[in-house]
Amino acid sequence: MHENGYKFELEEMDLYYGDFKVLEDVNLEIKKCCITSIIGPSGCGKSSALRCLNRMNDLVDGARIEGSVVLDGEDIYDRNYSVVGLRKRVGMVFQKPNPFPKTIYDNVAFGPRLYGIRDRETLDGIVEESLKSAALFEEVKDKLRTSALALSGGQQQRLCIARVLAVQPEVILLDEPCSALDPIATQRIEDLLSDLKTRYTIVIVTHNMQQAARLSDYTAFFMIEEQGDPGKIVEYGDTNTIFTKPTDERTERYITGRFG
Amino acid sequence: MDARKADRIATAVFWAIGIIALGILAFIVIEIFARGLITAVKPSFFAGKPQALKEGGGVGPMVVSTIYLVVLTMLISFPISVGAAIYLAEFAREGRFTRFIRFCLDSLGTVPSIVFAIFGMTLFLFYLNWRTCLLAGAITMALLNLPVFLRSAEEALRQVPLTYREASMSLGADRWTTVKKIVLPTAMPGIITGTILPLGRIMGESAVVIFTVGVFVRAIPLSPFDPAAPLAGYIWYVQSEAVVPDYRTIVNGGAAILLILLFLINFGTRRLSAYYSKKKSLGG
Numbered sequence: 001m002h003e004n005g006y007k008f009e010l011e012e013m014d015l016y017y018g019d020f021k022v023l024e025d026v027n028l029e030i031k032k033c034c035i036t037s038i039i040g041p042s043g044c045g046k047s048s049a050l051r052c053l054n055r056m057n058d059l060v061d062g063a064r065i066e067g068s069v070v071l072d073g074e075d076i077y078d079r080n081y082s083v084v085g086l087r088k089r090v091g092m093v094f095q096k097p098n099p100f101p102k103t104i105y106d107n108v109a110f111g112p113r114l115y116g117i118r119d120r121e122t123l124d125g126i127v128e129e130s131l132k133s134a135a136l137f138e139e140v141k142d143k144l145r146t147s148a149l150a151l152s153g154g155q156q157q158r159l160c161i162a163r164v165l166a167v168q169p170e171v172i173l174l175d176e177p178c179s180a181l182d183p184i185a186t187q188r189i190e191d192l193l194s195d196l197k198t199r200y201t202i203v204i205v206t207h208n209m210q211q212a213a214r215l216s217d218y219t220a221f222f223m224i225e226e227q228g229d230p231g232k233i234v235e236y237g238d239t240n241t242i243f244t245k246p247t248d249e250r251t252e253r254y255i256t257g258r259f260g
Numbered sequence: 261m262d263a264r265k266a267d268r269i270a271t272a273v274f275w276a277i278g279i280i281a282l283g284i285l286a287f288i289v290i291e292i293f294a295r296g297l298i299t300a301v302k303p304s305f306f307a308g309k310p311q312a313l314k315e316g317g318g319v320g321p322m323v324v325s326t327i328y329l330v331v332l333t334m335l336i337s338f339p340i341s342v343g344a345a346i347y348l349a350e351f352a353r354e355g356r357f358t359r360f361i362r363f364c365l366d367s368l369g370t371v372p373s374i375v376f377a378i379f380g381m382t383l384f385l386f387y388l389n390w391r392t393c394l395l396a397g398a399i400t401m402a403l404l405n406l407p408v409f410l411r412s413a414e415e416a417l418r419q420v421p422l423t424y425r426e427a428s429m430s431l432g433a434d435r436w437t438t439v440k441k442i443v444l445p446t447a448m449p450g451i452i453t454g455t456i457l458p459l460g461r462i463m464g465e466s467a468v469v470i471f472t473v474g475v476f477v478r479a480i481p482l483s484p485f486d487p488a489a490p491l492a493g494y495i496w497y498v499q500s501e502a503v504v505p506d507y508r509t510i511v512n513g514g515a516a517i518l519l520i521l522l523f524l525i526n527f528g529t530r531r532l533s534a535y536y537s538k539k540k541s542l543g544g
């Protein structure tokens with residue numbers, strides 16, 4: 001068993017889309033049961049970095065990785081590694097809430113059904129449990145059989161979190177999950193994530209520095225030098241240090257709002 | 261000329277053009293119904309047996325032939341077109357091969373139906389030694405409609421937001437499961453709406469019918485290998501070849517029935533599409 005407190009270990013990872021180098025020399029250790037945030041200016045490759053962790057970049061034509069991405073001691077880019085198994089363990093919540101055009105119930109049950117759970121009572125239990133964990137159950141318990149598209153943006157995003165929780169992942173990746181939400185809905189998601197981190201390893205990409213500061217235990221700051229250059233990690237460490245005593249001048253300029 | 265005046269003139273011009281277009285369509289519909297509706301609604305006509313020499317013949321077998329041909333063609337072309345559309349929209353990587361397929365499709369789409377008709381006749385009647393029959397017509401008609409139907413199905417699939425696919429795959433679904441459970445149900449209303457054009461074309465197509473299906477039958481066709489006489493071909497035949505004295509009545513009545521069938525199918529397709537939209541958002 002691999003026990004060093006790290007869920008993910010990225011070593012000298014480069015990401016290419018075709019000939020274009022998106023990320024260069026990414027070294028990152030993501031601690032278990034913590035919230036790690038990835039911040040940086042637009043276009044610095046932070047979303048792409050997140051998508052390396054559940055191999056969603058595989059969907060991009062010509063995407064290719066060098067270096068290694070290790071989850072619990074196993075390289076997820078290994079030939080024999082099961083992508084389906086990986087995505088069951090590493091769930092993802094997207095920037096724009098994207099519930100399926102199905103009922104609330106069917107949205108949450110989608111994952112479990114995928115893994116062969118057909119029993120009605122088991123499914124009912126999973127749906128209720130997941131919606132409760134996502135702090136949505138009370139609001140929707142009387143309309144589980146109505147369309148998920150009728151929910152508000154914030155509710156839809158919590159539904160997407162419930163949908164991920166329903167497959168019992170170990171890691172949750174969130175790609176700017178609050179960028180389409182109002183402050184109150186954002187607050188609820190943040191509270192929810194703070195609750196969830198006791199059980200899950202959470203990695204969140206955000207362009208909102210206050211959010212990173214409030215929410216996360218560790219912060220990685222990504223940047224590109226010039227247009228067309230690959231994104232790199234400028235600084236990575238515990239959130240307090242990054243926001244109060246950054247060692248790199250560029251980090252300080254970014255977090256004090258002087259660029260980006 | 262000031263902007264407000266220009267806007268007013270433009271509004272008037274476009275209204276006028278719209279009314280002219282609608283007027284032409286209304287004129288055609290009214291003209292066909294004025295000449296044929298009284299004949300068309302007589303049971304002795306729409307369900308009656310045709311006559312080869314005497315007057316007073318009906319078009320019962322022709323109405324059945326038309327519907328039979330439409331159903332048979334859809335049974336063949338729906339899976340092929342939707343299947344190929346799924347391949348192009350979901351699985352194929354854009355490249356030389358897909359560009360070549362699209363080029364062929366677009367070229368085929370502009371080939372006149374008479375060319376397909378002769379191809380069908382050569383293949384089924386000369387090489388395979390079939391007699392004229394519904395199946396020969398349906399396969400030929402499926403080929404004729406493939407480009408249009410495939411393109412509209414592909415378009416419907418591409419309208420499904422990428423984020424649905426991402427959500428599904430991020431939960432561990434593979435591509436096929438994602439297509440089956442998410443993409444296809446979401447695209448279904450659009451795919452069904454896309455059948456309206458091919459359906460109308462099958463009903464109105466006469467060249468393929470004349471060469472591969474037949475233009476006159478006395479009995480209602482039962483097997484797909486039976487000769488049949490769909491209305492569009494029969495109308496052509498009665499108008500140009502038949503010796504019945506009341507040929508004008510038959511042509512007018514037949515045209516009216518064809519128009520009614522088209523309205524019905526159009527209406528039915530829309531209802532089906534609306535049903536799928538509702539079912540989709542409710543999760544069905």
